[in-house]
Amino acid sequence: MTDTRDALVRAGARLTELGLSPGSSGNLSIRVGSTMVMSPTGVSLGALDAEQLSVLDLNTGHLLDGPSPSKEFPLHRALYARSGGSGAVVHLHSPYAAAWSCTIRHDKTSAIPPLTPYFVMKVGRTPLIDYAAPGDRGQAEALQALPVIFEAALLQNHGPIVAKGSLDAAIDAAIEIEEVCKLLILLGTHPVRHLTEEEAAHLADKYDVPWGSS
Template sequence: MSDPRTDLAAAGARLAALGLSPGSSGNLSVRTGDRVLITPTGADLAAIDPDGLSELGLDGVHLAGPRPSKEFPLHSAFYRRDATTRAVVHLHARHATAVSCLPPWSPRSAVPPLTPYYVMRVGQTPLLPYAPPGDAGQAEDMARLPFPFRAALLQNHGPVLAGTTMARAVEAAVELEEVAALLLALGERPARLLTPEEAGQLARTYDSPWDDHR
């Protein structure tokens, strides 16, 4: 059985190696029972100490370890939204952050269905209105959104994603960055999107959150 602490450290190293976590930006967490292990404030994802994580309750109360990342309210909100969530990834990845500065494609997804893998691995990704980093109100607004999603873009800030495992959360983060890069590369040119029927079939097959955006 894998160790959630070492899984988290390995995920941070991979995301940093892919260039998705510049400097000391970004934060990761995993849920273990009724507790959450999260990277401490100012942590470098390339060099996470598995034994130096902060420990929180599901309500966000600091229980042990160093001071947690100020983004812990976002992590707590995802764990409260869905009991199957076991990992949360927040990054300042370049292309996804750039897309967070643009108008959203629809009220429920900042990103359109450009590729099947985006629909399969990420699903609809709402744009949350700008708030200062660590803002608890933004996290509460996200927790109350009345439709399904496992990823969101924080306006002018970056992506946050949840998964039933750390591996799936990381996979979704990588896929979101890729589709964001494709969206920016297309620019103003008209692009062929997946049809509602095509996206809907993928969402049903892969149990991915995607509403009919017509």
């Protein structure tokens, strides 16, 4: 498990250097068999210690080792429960994505429109999850119960959460969400061309990411 712990520490440092994890916000986890190794509560992602990470039982959510986990651990468990292929989860309060999550211009199928090909290729459908207080188990249950396939979601008035097969892929997707939200906010009220449904569907099919309404 040493490699897993070191990977989380490196990831936290990278996200902090990119300015995507202000203060002690954000949390990361990696699935290891029937457990997940997770960043603990109250610790900046830039200050993670490989020997001070939380290990939880995925089935029960019980803490097996280490300090108390982030209060968002139910969201991580919900995403792992949705897909056996998810190997890592990244949740950030990155500025532009968090700002976009506070707007009301959302289609709940995907809170983020197909503005760029890279967003569709790397992220895909990103549903909006209704607001709940951080750590609310009901929000995790709602996320787990959504009837559409997705690998990323936007938590209303909060920020993005991503589940991918690897930690690197989850980080890349989280960065892409931040970039597309930055563009959306910079564009403001200007007329915008989104990708057509046909263009987005072509990319989604080619890169095997979920898109569309089903």
